Amino acid sequence: MLTEHGRAQLQTQMKAHSPRLYEELQVLRSDGEVTGPIDDIPPERMREMYRWMVLMRGFDKKCVTWQRQGRIGTYAPFEGQEAAQVGSALALSNSDWMFPTYRDHAAAMVHGQTMANVLLYWMGRMEGCVSPPGVRVLPPCVPIATHLLHAVGLAFAMTLRGERAVAIAYFGDGATSEGDFHEALNFAGVFRLPVIFLCQNNGYAISVPFSRQSASRTIAQRAVAYDIPGVRVDGNDVFAVHRAVTQARERAVAGLGPTLIEAVTFRYGAHTTADDPTRYRDQRRLSEEWRTQRDPIARLRLYLERRDLWSAREEEAWQAEAAALVEEAMQEAMAAGAADPLAMFQHVYADEPWHLAKQRREMLESRGGASA
Amino acid sequence: MSRALHLVQAVREALDLKLADDERVVLLGEDIGVNGSVFRATDGLIAKYGEHRVIDTPLAESGIIGTAIGLALGGLIPVVEIQFLAFIFPGLEQLFSHAARMRHRTRGQFGVPMVIRAPYGAGIRGPELHSESVEALFAHTPGLKVVVPGDPHDAKGLLISAIEDPDPVVFLEPTRIYRAFREAVPEGLYRVPIGKAKVVREGEDLSVITWGAMVRTALRAAQRMEQERGWRCEVVDLRTLHPVDRDAILASVQKTGRALVVHEAHRTAGLGAEIVSLINEEALLYLQAPIRRIAGYDVPVPMFAVEDDYLPTEERICRGIEETMQF
Ligand SMILES: Cc1ncc(C[n+]2csc(CCOP(=O)(O)OP(=O)(O)O)c2C)c(N)n1
Numbered sequence: 001m002l003t004e005h006g007r008a009q010l011q012t013q014m015k016a017h018s019p020r021l022y023e024e025l026q027v028l029r030s031d032g033e034v035t036g037p038i039d040d041i042p043p044e045r046m047r048e049m050y051r052w053m054v055l056m057r058g059f060d061k062k063c064v065t066w067q068r069q070g071r072i073g074t075y076a077p078f079e080g081q082e083a084a085q086v087g088s089a090l091a092l093s094n095s096d097w098m099f100p101t102y103r104d105h106a107a108a109m110v111h112g113q114t115m116a117n118v119l120l121y122w123m124g125r126m127e128g129c130v131s132p133p134g135v136r137v138l139p140p141c142v143p144i145a146t147h148l149l150h151a152v153g154l155a156f157a158m159t160l161r162g163e164r165a166v167a168i169a170y171f172g173d174g175a176t177s178e179g180d181f182h183e184a185l186n187f188a189g190v191f192r193l194p195v196i197f198l199c200q201n202n203g204y205a206i207s208v209p210f211s212r213q214s215a216s217r218t219i220a221q222r223a224v225a226y227d228i229p230g231v232r233v234d235g236n237d238v239f240a241v242h243r244a245v246t247q248a249r250e251r252a253v254a255g256l257g258p259t260l261i262e263a264v265t266f267r268y269g270a271h272t273t274a275d276d277p278t279r280y281r282d283q284r285r286l287s288e289e290w291r292t293q294r295d296p297i298a299r300l301r302l303y304l305e306r307r308d309l310w311s312a313r314e315e316e317a318w319q320a321e322a323a324a325l326v327e328e329a330m331q332e333a334m335a336a337g338a339a340d341p342l343a344m345f346q347h348v349y350a351d352e353p354w355h356l357a358k359q360r361r362e363m364l365e366s367r368g369g370a371s372a
Numbered sequence: 373m374s375r376a377l378h379l380v381q382a383v384r385e386a387l388d389l390k391l392a393d394d395e396r397v398v399l400l401g402e403d404i405g406v407n408g409s410v411f412r413a414t415d416g417l418i419a420k421y422g423e424h425r426v427i428d429t430p431l432a433e434s435g436i437i438g439t440a441i442g443l444a445l446g447g448l449i450p451v452v453e454i455q456f457l458a459f460i461f462p463g464l465e466q467l468f469s470h471a472a473r474m475r476h477r478t479r480g481q482f483g484v485p486m487v488i489r490a491p492y493g494a495g496i497r498g499p500e501l502h503s504e505s506v507e508a509l510f511a512h513t514p515g516l517k518v519v520v521p522g523d524p525h526d527a528k529g530l531l532i533s534a535i536e537d538p539d540p541v542v543f544l545e546p547t548r549i550y551r552a553f554r555e556a557v558p559e560g561l562y563r564v565p566i567g568k569a570k571v572v573r574e575g576e577d578l579s580v581i582t583w584g585a586m587v588r589t590a591l592r593a594a595q596r597m598e599q600e601r602g603w604r605c606e607v608v609d610l611r612t613l614h615p616v617d618r619d620a621i622l623a624s625v626q627k628t629g630r631a632l633v634v635h636e637a638h639r640t641a642g643l644g645a646e647i648v649s650l651i652n653e654e655a656l657l658y659l660q661a662p663i664r665r666i667a668g669y670d671v672p673v674p675m676f677a678v679e680d681d682y683l684p685t686e687e688r689i690c691r692g693i694e695e696t697m698q699f
Binding site for chain 2: 073074102121123124125126140142143144174175177178179180205206207208212213214272274275279280339340341343344345348355356359363366
């Protein structure tokens, strides 16, 4: 994080250039006051944003508990990043394609992936990669930055076929160091493709701080090199994120090409449940600071309550309902029954070749089943 | 003096000793600094040697391996950590097209002494793409050496040899046995030679040829077959996958007349095929039965819910032994 002084210096230095590449655009301050335009977001949409963020946080916390209890495997929590994920996903249309990472299940669920499938994935089951019919969400991407190019290709296909929708790729600050990040921005720029590159800069790639990822001050400024729009927003400000994605989407469907959005945020917890953040950062102080001073959910609640768009009674009811939805999702995931080892032979190809048929029969026989 | 260490501790100790022993040695990788690498293989080394010797890099495998080539050309000895083997793919162009070929292209003028370490293999309930065994890719690339330790003692001695080797060495660390057992590991520098296999169990009836985490599984199967059937299986831990220890393989097979190759990598075009060919070419007349392979299935390594069903089990190895013995 920049100090006030550092920020002011940068602002004067960079104004002539393009301030949005260096300043964090903010609409909703941490104290719940609004400092920018919000006319594009109707009150019902604001309440929807809030409900989603609360539900997602409840889900995320529960997953960390379930991992400790051994009910799911290693899990990547996103607590702290709800505004970046919910705000961006709610700005999309159903016809848009989403390419998430292993940390973007909130965005994926807002876009239509089911909670039960997300749980199945973290229970170590490939079925969790499936999305419900008509839901345009690809499986979580594990190799860093590789899926940005898939979003580029999908946007290319839509352009060639005359479809008016966008592809959005989610990724972290660490991803911007991979070659694929640059190739994706370059392709999208050259072919003016309707892609939104949504980077959640949570300051760390596992233990490595952004200052070690790059000598550039911001991620948004990388857009200059490809001559595409770049925007840096307060990623814990759901209105600012929503606005940036809405505008990027408008440009994209108007044929004006891609946008790089840097949403500045922080993961409150560990990189995954296998990680110990106290090894590489002052975890207690940092997470406390972000929780108390920049929390995305608290500030929206303040805003909504002040305008009578939300009440303590509604809060209580929604917390209870959200907890029930998360429990139901777990019941649904468990109803899938024990994983079938023979399923590993399915869908390797469209048609099963002889050698897989043979290996599948061998497994079946060794499990005491009849030869199929 | 020796103490009981886990395999990952033995790896760390080899790095520690070589950093102390040779100032040209530098470590590069993601999260190897203050975090001490995700498996703690570099724990405490940055505090001891500083951030110019233990270098946390940006998240870019092509960047890491390409830069390591330059460091090696510049007189240093880079030891790279790739966080999990499947994440090496962005760096393969650098490894295959440059590191592996530099000596050959420059007719010996420039070598690239470097080590690429990577945790690999299934069996630790890791997330997707954290469990692959793609050692065959490296063995298939002329100019690379490929080493896989099967126990803590060898891990330390082989890694020291790899760091001292004039050529690029891919050093694969089986995560399943990182902390599965401790073993006496001598203090100080010692070397286990690259290119030499180890007979970890002697026998006269059949040779089980294997490496990495499968060595333990094969040993259990061999014990069981002796108890249940009275067959004495020899178990050979290859330790170096390329170039393989031809003499050790042939000596064992000439003695036993039967062989079984066990690896957790996919069966098709896996190294098992190469070893079977070698035996066929050089020791066919000693064989009393066809050589079988017990391997991972030819499917993407499944996620952890069924990863144990993917891996060769003691059960599957025993069945392979029975089929070979009763041919
Ligand atoms: C190509 C590749 N290299 C390394 C890894 C191991 N790894 C998983 S997540 C991660 C850090 C990613 O950081 P960032 O892109 O900032 O996203 P975040 O996890 O913070 O959301 C690393 C190094 C990987 N998954 N893929």
